[in-house]
Amino acid sequence: MDPMDIVGKTKEDASLPKATMTKIIKEMLPPDVRVARDAQDLLIECCVEFINLVSSESNEVCSKEEKRTIAPEHVLKALEVLGFGEYIEDVYAAYEHHKTETLHDSLKGGKWSNGAEMTEEEAAAEQQRMFAEARARMNGVAAAPKQPDADQRIEG
Numbered sequence: 001m002d003p004m005d006i007v008g009k010t011k012e013d014a015s016l017p018k019a020t021m022t023k024i025i026k027e028m029l030p031p032d033v034r035v036a037r038d039a040q041d042l043l044i045e046c047c048v049e050f051i052n053l054v055s056s057e058s059n060e061v062c063s064k065e066e067k068r069t070i071a072p073e074h075v076l077k078a079l080e081v082l083g084f085g086e087y088i089e090d091v092y093a094a095y096e097h098h099k100t101e102t103l104h105d106s107l108k109g110g111k112w113s114n115g116a117e118m119t120e121e122e123a124a125a126e127q128q129r130m131f132a133e134a135r136a137r138m139n140g141v142a143a144a145p146k147q148p149d150a151d152q153r154i155e156g
Contacts, residue, residue, distance in 0.1 A: 054082065
């Protein structure tokens with residue numbers, strides 16, 4: 001399939017980041033092996049085609065089950081249908097690892113975390129302070145104080 005066959009997409013829209021792909025390619029090879037630029041481009045196109053193929057088959061599997069959202073099990077079934085059954089165990093292990101990493105990151109606070117842990121009470125107080133600041137800005141009043149009084153109660 002030509003990347004231009006994807007409805008409403010240009011070749012660049014349907015590609016993968018070259019820098020990331022080059023890094024992945026180089027990590028998989030011994031350090032003394034070089035890869036020609038044309039070969040890198042071909043590998044990237046193969047990856048895009050593979051993603052299109054698996055996505056399309058996953059959609060077919062999902063549609064047959066009368067679902068509207070492609071789930072991981074649809075992707076695994078698509079791999080089997082396409083003849084990649086020998087990879088399913090490794091793909092599933094990678095998926096489980098990804099879920100674990102994602103859960104671990106979300107428990108740490110993810111990308112928005114500043115490293116400082118807040119208690120539930122501190123978070124609620126901060127939320128109330130931010131609401132007060134937003135109300136003040138909306139009403140054209142000066143910003144509310146940064147630190148709420150110790151005896152200020154959170155209203156539900």
